[in-house]
Amino acid sequence: MAMNWLARLACKAPVPIYPAIGRDALDQVQDWSLDARLQWVRSPRQARILLVAGEMMPDAHPALRRIHDQLPAPAVTLWWRCTPLDELADRAIVVEDIEQLGALACEGYRSLLLNERHGESPLCADKPPAPWEGLGEHGQGGEGMMGGKPYGRPMAMTSDDLRDGLELDPLAFSVGPFWPVLAPGLSAHFVLHGDVVAELDITSMPCPVELPAPFGQALQQPVAIADLEMARARYHLRRLGHSMWINGLESASQAVLRRIPTLQPGDSIEPWRRWLRRLGFFVSAGADKGKLSSDQAERLGGPAARAAGLALDARVHDREYRKLGFEPICRRSGTCRARWQQWLDEAAQSLNLAARADSTGAKTSQTELIESPRGIVQHGRAPEDASSILCDLLPGLEWSEAIATIASLDLAAVAEPADRESS
Amino acid sequence: MQANDLFTLMIVSLVTFAVGLVLAGFPFSGRDIAWPQRAPFLGGGVPDTHAWSRFHVRYYPMTLLLIAFEMEMMFMYPWAVVYVAEGVKALVEMGMFLAILSIGILYGWREGVFKWQ
Numbered sequence: 001m002a003m004n005w006l007a008r009l010a011c012k013a014p015v016p017i018y019p020a021i022g023r024d025a026l027d028q029v030q031d032w033s034l035d036a037r038l039q040w041v042r043s044p045r046q047a048r049i050l051l052v053a054g055e056m057m058p059d060a061h062p063a064l065r066r067i068h069d070q071l072p073a074p075a076v077t078l079w080w081r082c083t084p085l086d087e088l089a090d091r092a093i094v095v096e097d098i099e100q101l102g103a104l105a106c107e108g109y110r111s112l113l114l115n116e117r118h119g120e121s122p123l124c125a126d127k128p129p130a131p132w133e134g135l136g137e138h139g140q141g142g143e144g145m146m147g148g149k150p151y152g153r154p155m156a157m158t159s160d161d162l163r164d165g166l167e168l169d170p171l172a173f174s175v176g177p178f179w180p181v182l183a184p185g186l187s188a189h190f191v192l193h194g195d196v197v198a199e200l201d202i203t204s205m206p207c208p209v210e211l212p213a214p215f216g217q218a219l220q221q222p223v224a225i226a227d228l229e230m231a232r233a234r235y236h237l238r239r240l241g242h243s244m245w246i247n248g249l250e251s252a253s254q255a256v257l258r259r260i261p262t263l264q265p266g267d268s269i270e271p272w273r274r275w276l277r278r279l280g281f282f283v284s285a286g287a288d289k290g291k292l293s294s295d296q297a298e299r300l301g302g303p304a305a306r307a308a309g310l311a312l313d314a315r316v317h318d319r320e321y322r323k324l325g326f327e328p329i330c331r332r333s334g335t336c337r338a339r340w341q342q343w344l345d346e347a348a349q350s351l352n353l354a355a356r357a358d359s360t361g362a363k364t365s366q367t368e369l370i371e372s373p374r375g376i377v378q379h380g381r382a383p384e385d386a387s388s389i390l391c392d393l394l395p396g397l398e399w400s401e402a403i404a405t406i407a408s409l410d411l412a413a414v415a416e417p418a419d420r421e422s423s
Numbered sequence: 424m425q426a427n428d429l430f431t432l433m434i435v436s437l438v439t440f441a442v443g444l445v446l447a448g449f450p451f452s453g454r455d456i457a458w459p460q461r462a463p464f465l466g467g468g469v470p471d472t473h474a475w476s477r478f479h480v481r482y483y484p485m486t487l488l489l490i491a492f493e494m495e496m497m498f499m500y501p502w503a504v505v506y507v508a509e510g511v512k513a514l515v516e517m518g519m520f521l522a523i524l525s526i527g528i529l530y531g532w533r534e535g536v537f538k539w540q
Contacts, residue, residue, distance in 0.1 A: 194481075
């Protein structure tokens with residue numbers, strides 16, 4: 001009785017959900033995280049519901065199985081825009097419409113708590129990753145101090161430390177593709193010395209992102225500059241909101257995301273800037289790190305390049321933009337802080353341009369070359385994946401600085417808009 | 424309060440503590456955590472090794488230096504009182520003590536503690 005009462009009370013709490021994000025689902029996941037009934041948690045251990053959102057490649061399935069098993073039992077999985085794994089197909093809850101997600105998640109959570117539904121069975125074998133066996137015939141003896149692999153994993157062997165050449169133990173591990181700090185689909189192998197990143201290898205590329213619809217249309221026909229610039233402002237602010245979430249400013253990031261749909265041409269960004277300064281976002285750990293070289297900046301393009309002093313912007317070639325008085329904004333330092341401020345500056349600039357273009361009804365004058373929020377897009381050439389620059393940027397940074405650097409870069413390739421139209 | 428009472432109180436609190444420990448562990452007894460659950464959360468990634476790694480505590484020379492200075496000060500307060508009574512003998516003894524401690528400070532110097540990094 002008492003347990004029932006407690007369970008019913010627990011049902012009223014926000015549902016802790018861990019999203020495993022696949023292709024083109026990050027924006028929607030951010031949007032539903034604003035729903036008061038749901039709570040986006042950072043680790044599956046805090047979650048009762050796993051949301052698998054967006055299409056994913058078969059090579060991500062082992063990682064998905066591992067995440068699934070890291071949710072404490074009993075747990076349920078919701079599937080949105082993807083095919084459930086075979087093992088779970090018969091009991092899968094498929095979310096047809098993202099609007100239903102809140103209701104379905106609450107229902108799943110309630111049925112788990114009230115014992116109306118059994119949790120899903122684990123997908124991975126319940127055995128250690130490797131047997132604890134030494135070299136000897138009775139399992140004794142081994143390399144270093146160890147007899148075999150205690151609890152299934154080898155102990156770290158010493159290697160030269162990055163900073164002063166002491167022989168210390170590196171910590172090697174791989175993260176991703178479902179770690180929300182990294183872009184969806186990106187997985188990487190890290191070697192840490194203490195809290196300093198010593199080595200980084202990208203093991204799988206992030207999923208290509210699709211640009212907002214006006215950018216696809218702008219390659220086909222002239223579109224209203226006001227629409228294009230509003231889409232750009234929203235894109236940049238969304239990225240900024242996500243960076244804030246990664247840096248631990250969760251409620252501030254929610255405030256940003258909540259404000260984005262209500263933005264109007266001509267709105268001022270200045271209050272945001274003051275607010276972010278007061279929050280200390282621009283002086284958070286690593287804000288002055290992650291400096292891009294000019295080669296890296298050129299490769300990345302878009303706001304990241306302009307934050308590093310390269311005035312690359314396709315809008316200067318558009319006569320209508322020139323009529324509106326457009327000039328690219330540049331910063332010089334190319335650090336994380338510069339990129340965050342660049343997003344804000346460009347969002348402010350876009351809102352201004354949108355207000356001016358709205359009054360004149362200006363449309364873009366060229367369709368072969370447009371400036372997307374990720375860089376220049378042409379027919380048959382969209383910004384490519386640039387995640388490998390992390391391999392040069394991160395070594396030598398402390399972990400928190402490395403995270404800030406990842407949070408300030410938009411590295412995924414852009415899915416070619418023309419392809420999408422034809423497919 | 425009698426010694427007997429204190430003893431009884433101690434026994435009662437120890438027994439309560441022990442029973443409390445057993446009860447607190449009760450929900451977890453007989454249920455082993457599954458292997459996939461034991462793995463650290465890495466967004467679907469896996470660790471190559473255990474996380475029992477030795478790494479350099481970078482503030483170590485700084486703590487040595489702090490202890491060296493702090494010990495000096497700790498003994499110099501009572502010494503200041505004794506010095507009035509004892510005179511030159513106390514001064515020589517304190518000189519020896521400081522000489523030994525300053526070896527630690529010299530070591531710290533060699534290790535680069537005074538360099539601001």
